[in-house]
Amino acid sequence: MPGTRMGRATVGLPRGAAVEAWSATAAQKEAEGPLGGYFDRVLSEDLMGEKTWEMAEARMSMETVRRCLEKARLQPDQVDALLGGDLINQLMVTNLAARDLGMPFLGLYNACATMAEALAAGAMLVEGGCMGRVVAAASSHFSSAERQYRAPLEMGGQRTPSSQWTVTGAGAMLLTAPDLMETKPAAYVRCVTLGRVVDLGVRDTTNMGAAMAPAAAETLQQHFTDTNRTPADYDLILTGDLGRVGLSLLHELMAERGMPLDPERTSDCGVRIFSEAQEVEAGGSGCGCSASVLCSEIMGLFAEKKLHRVALMATGALLNSISVFQGETIPSIAHLVVLEAE
């Protein structure tokens, strides 16, 4: 039977959802970072010739999905559904991208965990036989996010050392039922652990890493419990955008729980995408951070057979500007998907 439940929150996918194609787009700043060579396309300027940042992000999202499908020589109407989201109120960006693409559309939102949410839901729909092909997609844009969540860019506010820099980037991944594949895929989604909302009372919106680390620890511990695996079973445990502060906290939390993580085999998309010299404080963030790192460097390493089993665990801070004004703490969530070469 497809979709084997493994404990409380984990679903094993014995047939698996094949990663048929992937694509990532990023902006100049991201391209100047350590992963610059892996992006399919680099924006020449953040507005992409559009009148607003939101419209530019929508075009980036749409074009990234199209490029992903082109690699598989597919048209949008040959795919059963688009699952995805972004950070802008009411998923403005992905709504507009979905309008241009004309694909059946399920809008998803778990903040910066949205790419993992889309991969998890999409892979389970493929595994169960209800979908043959789905695209999981997520995007973020520094300028559209900064003015929505923080302050006008023109203000030039100072940044704290624990703050993170929203990645301008998008990633799209085509997940396909294995029986539809004509060639051997670089990887399969083999397992999914869904996260619960965790909130330990952090209120500092300039320290998302601290808010999200407990959710990451919770999901990772649940995953190990459900699967009887240990960190050593993974080539790489890759968190979404904890940044340097959150990743350090995750190491502490997992050590406390008796499941210490190997620093050599644990990393974070927000730490990987920028170099320290780029002055992004604790690292990158945004839905587009894990989406663009996964759909560039990580899938590239799978294609080169340098990675065999990766746990991608994207983390999301489920705050908004209203909840902050109302004095609420920051609820967070983390979803984990396991990618395997075989």
Place this chain on the structure above:
Amino acid sequence: MPGTRMGRATVGLPRGAAVEAWSATAAQKEAEGPLGGYFDRVLSEDLMGEKTWEMAEARMSMETVRRCLEKARLQPDQVDALLGGDLINQLMVTNLAARDLGMPFLGLYNACATMAEALAAGAMLVEGGCMGRVVAAASSHFSSAERQYRAPLEMGGQRTPSSQWTVTGAGAMLLTAPDLMETKPAAYVRCVTLGRVVDLGVRDTTNMGAAMAPAAAETLQQHFTDTNRTPADYDLILTGDLGRVGLSLLHELMAERGMPLDPERTSDCGVRIFSEAQEVEAGGSGCGCSASVLCSEIMGLFAEKKLHRVALMATGALLNSISVFQGETIPSIAHLVVLEAE
């Protein structure tokens, strides 16, 4: 094999997702309407003793899910996932409800089509075997929505005849794999047609019905094409919240397409929930509109064996305040789920 694809956008669910339990909450105004007797709980006042409307809506959402689970004598940790959303930026309401419930959480957003989106995704996950039990949930609150999308309530702005009144209400439905059921359920989700984003250029934010009707017509026509069914195959075709203006347009559009709808067997949740005397102009709207009508009157009629096959098609207007300020037209979407007694 579970999940039989039927044409372009439709998935038949031969095993089906059983509707094990449902619950709906509404406020005083909704309770004074024609469906007043069907709601499980009526709020004594809109703030529910909370400090803000958003916190009240979050409590309403959370308590509606709990009440739904209590009917099935289940605790939240016996359910595999919560799928749901609301209208507030970044799903603030459902995030907070999910925090209290502690269930694995997939946040969804397709505006007022969110309940149908959650039912569609949830039913497919159950059909495919990846989930045993899921809760689909959606909510809206007049006061939290009005100030976010329109203007401060205190302003007392005039309303146009085509405008709709956001329902203060929530609905939750527990979908269960048939082999886990001990009793015969009142209904099963038997078929799902996912919608695409449609935009015919409507810009009038006080006429959502006109913006959403083309999306409804598109999904309904696709459903009939995919399934070889006609409107006569349904006891009831129930749209989400087109209101009187949109429902009238849907009749016109379907007649033009050679698939006229029977007015006796076609209705709209936004039209049903308020009487004309309640001065809500074109009718009700909001994620909570279709969610609360489905999880009160409609499931009540299934339980009484007065309905046998219903197509619930919730419609969503995918605008936000930024897209309106930027002069964008209103993209819309409609998802359809078929509920059957057997």
